[in-house]
Amino acid sequence: DSGVTQTPKHLITATGQRVTLRCSPRSGDLSVYWYQQSLDQGLQFLIQYYNGEERAKGNILERFSAQQFPDLHSELNLSSLELGDSALYFCASSGDYYNEQFFGPGTRLTVL
């Protein structure tokens, strides 16, 4: 158990819909990262927050947005969903060492 929690575990929705994925970092970690992993693909970095502020941005689509709240939990919002958005979405958190990230169990999103 990494200490990072993600909800929901599974999500099935239709094209055009909007969903929100939630992540709670390890206790004390200020950094939260979001990744997308499509079937048999590598991890694609989406975005990073540190203590409520956006720190780094990867290949995140304009239809996607994220935020980190004062209690440090984070949400990833995906809108106007397309079939190609079906993937595993991972959240990770870290303390002072960005390359020692602790990953959550992921949310499997299926867009039908």
Add this chain to the structure above:
Amino acid sequence: LAKTTQPISMDSYEGQEVNITCSHNNIATNDYITWYQQFPSQGPRFIIQGYKTKVTNEVASLFIPADRKSSTLSLPRVSLSDTAVYYCLVGPPPRGYQKVTFGTGTKLQVIP
């Protein structure tokens, strides 16, 4: 961030030592090398990190030659449970906030 090259896949028999090499020819002077392990449908897990020479922990060893243009992750006496994807990452010093780029990794299949 330094670009890394790893074999796409490797097979090994149980009980053997496995060495996975990562090439990073344009590694910067202050870059660190980090390895992660990912099981199917799970988030990656930090294995080991190093800057130069050799680092060993309870899971693996990391060998880094003097020129630092490559690194080798060594897994002693692998078992079926070591079947996973292994990612090599190269980036700035651990402390701070940086975008983490995972490549496609090396898919290790351990055979009985």
